[in-house]
Amino acid sequence: MNVSSPSRRRFLKQGSGVLMGTLVLGSPLALLAPSRSWALPLAALDDHQGRTLLQLCRVLYPHAKLDDAAYALVVKQLDADAARDAGLSDTLRQGVAGLDKASGGAWLELDAGRRLARVEAIEGTPFFEAVRSTTVTVLYNNDIAFAYFGYGGAKGDGGYLYRGFNDLHWLPDPPLPDASGPMPPA
Amino acid sequence: MGMYDNRKTFASDDDHVVVVIGSGAGGGTLANELAQKGIDVVVLEAGDLHTPADFHTDEWAAFHQLSWTDQRTTSGSWRIAKDFPHLPAWICKTVGGTSVHWAGAALRIQPHEFRARSHYGAIVGTQLLDWPLDPDEMTPYYERAESKMGVTRTHGWPGLPGNNNFKVMYAGATKLGYKACSTGHMAINSIARDGRTHCMQRGFCFQGCRFSAKWSTLYTEIPKGLASGHMELRSGVQVARIEHDARGRASAVVYIDKQGRRHRQKARAVAVAGNSIETPRLLLLSASPTFDAGLANSSGQVGRNYMRHTTGSVFGVFEQPVHMFRGTTMAGIVRDEDRHDPSRGFAGGYEMETISLGPAFMGAFFDPGAWGAKFAGALDHYAHMAGMWLVGEDMPQAGNRITLNHDVKDAHGLPVANVHYDDHPNDAAMREHAFRQGEALYKAAGAVRTYRTPPYPSTHNMGTCRMSAKPADGVCNRHGQSHDIPNLFIADGSQFTTSAAENPTLTIVTLAIRQADYIAAQMKARAI
Numbered sequence: 241m242n243v244s245s246p247s248r249r250r251f252l253k254q255g256s257g258v259l260m261g262t263l264v265l266g267s268p269l270a271l272l273a274p275s276r277s278w279a280l281p282l283a284a285l286d287d288h289q290g291r292t293l294l295q296l297c298r299v300l301y302p303h304a305k306l307d308d309a310a311y312a313l314v315v316k317q318l319d320a321d322a323a324r325d326a327g328l329s330d331t332l333r334q335g336v337a338g339l340d341k342a343s344g345g346a347w348l349e350l351d352a353g354r355r356l357a358r359v360e361a362i363e364g365t366p367f368f369e370a371v372r373s374t375t376v377t378v379l380y381n382n383d384i385a386f387a388y389f390g391y392g393g394a395k396g397d398g399g400y401l402y403r404g405f406n407d408l409h410w411l412p413d414p415p416l417p418d419a420s421g422p423m424p425p426a
Numbered sequence: 427m428g429m430y431d432n433r434k435t436f437a438s439d440d441d442h443v444v445v446v447i448g449s450g451a452g453g454g455t456l457a458n459e460l461a462q463k464g465i466d467v468v469v470l471e472a473g474d475l476h477t478p479a480d481f482h483t484d485e486w487a488a489f490h491q492l493s494w495t496d497q498r499t500t501s502g503s504w505r506i507a508k509d510f511p512h513l514p515a516w517i518c519k520t521v522g523g524t525s526v527h528w529a530g531a532a533l534r535i536q537p538h539e540f541r542a543r544s545h546y547g548a549i550v551g552t553q554l555l556d557w558p559l560d561p562d563e564m565t566p567y568y569e570r571a572e573s574k575m576g577v578t579r580t581h582g583w584p585g586l587p588g589n590n591n592f593k594v595m596y597a598g599a600t601k602l603g604y605k606a607c608s609t610g611h612m613a614i615n616s617i618a619r620d621g622r623t624h625c626m627q628r629g630f631c632f633q634g635c636r637f638s639a640k641w642s643t644l645y646t647e648i649p650k651g652l653a654s655g656h657m658e659l660r661s662g663v664q665v666a667r668i669e670h671d672a673r674g675r676a677s678a679v680v681y682i683d684k685q686g687r688r689h690r691q692k693a694r695a696v697a698v699a700g701n702s703i704e705t706p707r708l709l710l711l712s713a714s715p716t717f718d719a720g721l722a723n724s725s726g727q728v729g730r731n732y733m734r735h736t737t738g739s740v741f742g743v744f745e746q747p748v749h750m751f752r753g754t755t756m757a758g759i760v761r762d763e764d765r766h767d768p769s770r771g772f773a774g775g776y777e778m779e780t781i782s783l784g785p786a787f788m789g790a791f792f793d794p795g796a797w798g799a800k801f802a803g804a805l806d807h808y809a810h811m812a813g814m815w816l817v818g819e820d821m822p823q824a825g826n827r828i829t830l831n832h833d834v835k836d837a838h839g840l841p842v843a844n845v846h847y848d849d850h851p852n853d854a855a856m857r858e859h860a861f862r863q864g865e866a867l868y869k870a871a872g873a874v875r876t877y878r879t880p881p882y883p884s885t886h887n888m889g890t891c892r893m894s895a896k897p898a899d900g901v902c903n904r905h906g907q908s909h910d911i912p913n914l915f916i917a918d919g920s921q922f923t924t925s926a927a928e929n930p931t932l933t934i935v936t937l938a939i940r941q942a943d944y945i946a947a948q949m950k951a952r953a954i
Contacts, residue, residue: 300797301789303806372797380789380805381486389785390809391751392629394483397636399626400589405753408590410746411597411871419596419608421578421585424617424624 257287284322335367441692450523452918453699454643458651459942473520481634488633509794522644529756533928537561589753594812598871627753702887722908731822734884742868776818816860891920
């Protein structure tokens with residue numbers, strides 16, 4: 241990468257936004273996190289671009305009760321990628337500007353139905369695909385998402401043999417030994 | 427000395443060694459079997475060494491650690507060409523090959539499936555053929571493979587205890603009237619044996635088994651072969667071509683190391699086990715003035731009849747939690763549909779096997795490319811989902827084939843493989859039937875909703891160098907020995923004449939054991 245390229249200089253100057261949020265009370269994360277407030281410094285994107293991308297992620301993969309902090313991880317990834325890739329940076333900036341322009345103002349200010357319609361109108365564009373593919377990769381692969389979906393993640397590394405691999409009790413247990421097998425000898 | 431250190435090394439001009447290309451289920455097993463007979467073997471593996479301590483629970487990190495992600499291209503009407511145009515197959519580039527990633531289902535091909543052409547009759551648009559071997563002669567070799575791999579419910583070993591995902595499958599299967607539902611035959615230790623512990627129900631079978639309870643050549647065949655003093659493992663080397671001498675016999679293998687340096691290892695015999703995409707690619711890359719269509723390709727069959735099983739998944743959502751991710755990925759199987767019964771509207775059969783993906787891979791594979799409220803709403807029920815994979819016999823077709831894509835080159839400047847696949851009407855009819863039965867099974871177990879998930883990048887790759895009685899019909903004979911070049915062998919799933927319904931690994935291992943006996947006998951008789 242040529243660090244002196246015009247677009248690199250431009251986004252270094254124009255970036256450095258900060259994305260901020262507050263964990264929802266009662267969220268399992270609020271119990272774990274040292275503070276309910278979080279702030280994500282941005283390297284390539286400004287505040288408006290960061291906020292717009294976060295909401296775009298929410299439109300693409302809308303999990304109403306999934307904390308903004310999970311979506312912020314996607315913005316963090318997009319921002320880090322954009323800081324390394326001037327082409328992607330341009331794509332994201334122009335994409336956000338395009339959404340705003342098509343909205344006759346800030347896309348963020350539209351109601352939910354109109355926001356969705358504007359996103360549907362750009363489906364398949366490089367901007368849309370860049371955000372969608374990053375979202376689907378990052379949003380579902382972090383501890384915030386794992387807690388939300390009820391997935392064990394790395395907690396399963398030691399195995400579930402003595403920790404609930406067969407704790408489903410709303411159906412009958414399959415018979416031994418023809419269907420299921422015995423617990424291994426300790 | 428560590429378990430992966432070479433006790434013995436061989437000079438590059440040592441032409442008495444057998445060179446085995448690939449260290450997975452086929453290559454790793456063949457190499458160890460030869461080494462145990464005192465035959466000197468050099469194993470060339472494109473991937474690096476990753477041991478169980480290195481494995482990841484993060485699905486994407488594990489994918490990038492273990493998978494073959496070098497570019498390939500795709501064409502044809504299969505949905506993979508649209509969803510994953512550069513990732514036709516989900517197979518591995520690591521010491522141990524795809525035996526590191528496989529789920530462990532170890533099922534024998536049924537006798538009638540070995541006789542597909544005579545049992546099913548002619549099917550328009552297919553190259554159906556009987557395997558050139560008697561199913562009965564496979565039986566003792568299957569027993570040896572099951573013994574080696576510790577397959578449950580053989581040799582007195584118990585079945586694995588069923589997890590939550592299996593409980594749902596079993597409840598639905600019995601309500602539907604299915605009779606053959608169990609935790610199956612798995613090459614996963616149900617009790618400690620062979621110096622490895624029993625399954626800890628971790629649920630990361632696809633990411634590599636931390637406890638080495640699942641059989642993989644990585645921690646069985648390869649260290650055993652190395653310990654014999656008759657095997658040398660060279661990892662991180664990409665084979666570029668197989669050379670032959672003036673008599674048309676394979677004579678050396680040229681490979682490229684990490685630094686880009688080329689090496690030439692002489693050989694008495696060469697066995698190729700690079701999986702059904704890389705094996706034909708290498709034979710085609712090895713074209714010479716004598717063999718201008720590629721090695722072992724006088725029939726024009728190299729690369730043809732690529733098979734990947736007819737697959738799909740069904741996920742059911744239930745009112746109560748399931749937590750399908752806890753425990754073995756392939757925790758149970760229904761075998762009632764693996765018969766040949768043309769009244770269902772297709773030839774051949776299929777298996778129904780539990781599957782589970784973490785949220786990361788559900789995001790990627792549940793409905794590739796999809797977005798919006800419907801997609802997100804389905805994933806919201808992750809903890810209440812049960813999952814099954816449908817896997818059945820697909821038809822061998824001449825046009826489903828691996829070719830060299832001369833427009834796209836790999837890191838070494840070699841043309842990449844293009845994978846072309848069109849579903850045959852038989853494949854489509856079988857998939858539809860399997861989807862319907864899978865949905866019915868989960869509804870019988872009380873599912874509120876069910877979802878159909880399209881095929882993942884191919885994990886089962888077969889054909890492309892198939893065995894045939896007549897040299898004109900295939901690439902190798904009943905022992906995997908190429909029809910054209912007697913000291914050139916195919917040692918992986920590329921040999922398969924037809925795909926059958928069963929997960930292929932047990933048969934790949936069985937054929938490798940059998941091939942080792944044959945190669946040893948041929949060498950003793952000085953035929954090669």
